[in-house]
Amino acid sequence: MRHVVYAMPGNQELADALAHRRRMARLALELHRFPDGEGLVRVEEPPVGAEAIIVCTLDRPDEKTLPLLMAADTLRELGAGSVGLVAPYLAYLRQDARFRPGEAVSSGIFGRLLAEHFDWQVTIDPHLHRLRSLTEAGMPQGRAISAAPALAGWLRERVELPLLIGPDEESAPWVESVAALMSAPAVVATKRRFGDRKVQVQLPDLSNWPGHNPVLLDDIISSGHTLLKSIEGLRALGMPAPWCVAVHGLFADNALERLRVAGVAGVVTTNSVPGETARIDLSELLAAALPEH
Numbered sequence: 307m308r309h310v311v312y313a314m315p316g317n318q319e320l321a322d323a324l325a326h327r328r329r330m331a332r333l334a335l336e337l338h339r340f341p342d343g344e345g346l347v348r349v350e351e352p353p354v355g356a357e358a359i360i361v362c363t364l365d366r367p368d369e370k371t372l373p374l375l376m377a378a379d380t381l382r383e384l385g386a387g388s389v390g391l392v393a394p395y396l397a398y399l400r401q402d403a404r405f406r407p408g409e410a411v412s413s414g415i416f417g418r419l420l421a422e423h424f425d426w427q428v429t430i431d432p433h434l435h436r437l438r439s440l441t442e443a444g445m446p447q448g449r450a451i452s453a454a455p456a457l458a459g460w461l462r463e464r465v466e467l468p469l470l471i472g473p474d475e476e477s478a479p480w481v482e483s484v485a486a487l488m489s490a491p492a493v494v495a496t497k498r499r500f501g502d503r504k505v506q507v508q509l510p511d512l513s514n515w516p517g518h519n520p521v522l523l524d525d526i527i528s529s530g531h532t533l534l535k536s537i538e539g540l541r542a543l544g545m546p547a548p549w550c551v552a553v554h555g556l557f558a559d560n561a562l563e564r565l566r567v568a569g570v571a572g573v574v575t576t577n578s579v580p581g582e583t584a585r586i587d588l589s590e591l592l593a594a595a596l597p598e599h
């Protein structure tokens with residue numbers, strides 16, 4: 307099987323890295339926007355019988371999804387044997403239940419939509435703590451891999467005597483998996499969410515780790531309020547300014563600036579979503595998760 311790689315806009319760097327690591331051709335695809343905002347996908351170099359891979363991280367999913375689906379179908383019409391999706395960040399997985407009557411269960415709807423257009427999907431650390439697998443989110447051919455080795459590798463080299471802190475109980479398994487990889491202690495806080503931008507974080511007793519440098523570790527930074535409340539809590543305990551490390555940096559509401567103003571040692575995320583904090587490279591882990599060819 308010969309695989310070829312396409313990048314949706316903004317994903318060229320990661321697509322190039324995957325193409326390089328797996329010795330695949332990166333072929334051109336463009337997205338034109340008409341003045342009224344409608345998009346037009348154009349496959350400049352057709353896949354001609356190859357297995358196609360599209361790289362498209364799905365932050366800001368509402369504007370990205372329709373062009374992505376059109377690209378997938380166009381590649382198939384132009385002769386791709388199969389079409390796979392590498393979406394390092396997969397949207398809509400936080401809404402995995404009808405929390406209030408009448409709400410859409412977005413994860414299932416979105417999962418089924420992607421599954422209709424793609425033969426397989428790979429993502430990194432989906433917000434899956436309430437789900438057993440991507441299949442449960444409606445993605446039968448979905449594969450989820452963990453960024454833990456990349457996070458642990460980055461932290462091991464840069465933070466002396468770290469104390470990893472997960473902001474809520476649901477972060478425990480993967481905070482502990484990063485901690486185990488770097489032989490560092492880990493604790494988790496208790497979080498209560500009252501609204502999109504209102505949370506309460508209760509830190510545990512940290513007096514067992516004097517001299518340690520706190521590292522707040524989360525899967526997603528969106529509005530940043532989870533981390534802002536955690537930073538406040540650490541300050542109240544007399545801890546040094548923490549590192550804020552996350553897999554997916556979405557940074558809604560000017561969150562990055564707010565975190566910096568709140569006082570951090572640094573804010574670092576993976577390149578699942580490109581941006582100035584995206585200093586932890588996932589291309590090696592993602593390349594290893596692609597199908598054999």
Ligand SMILES: O=P(O)(O)OC[C@H]1O[C@H](OP(=O)(O)OP(=O)(O)O)[C@H](O)[C@@H]1O
Pocket residue numbers: 400433473474476499502505524525526527528529530531532533
């Ligand atoms: O930057 P923020 O706007 O605070 O959002 C990020 C937080 O939200 C998510 O958890 P969430 O509170 O949704 O938990 P749940 O999905 O486990 O209920 C995620 O795991 C982060 O902790």
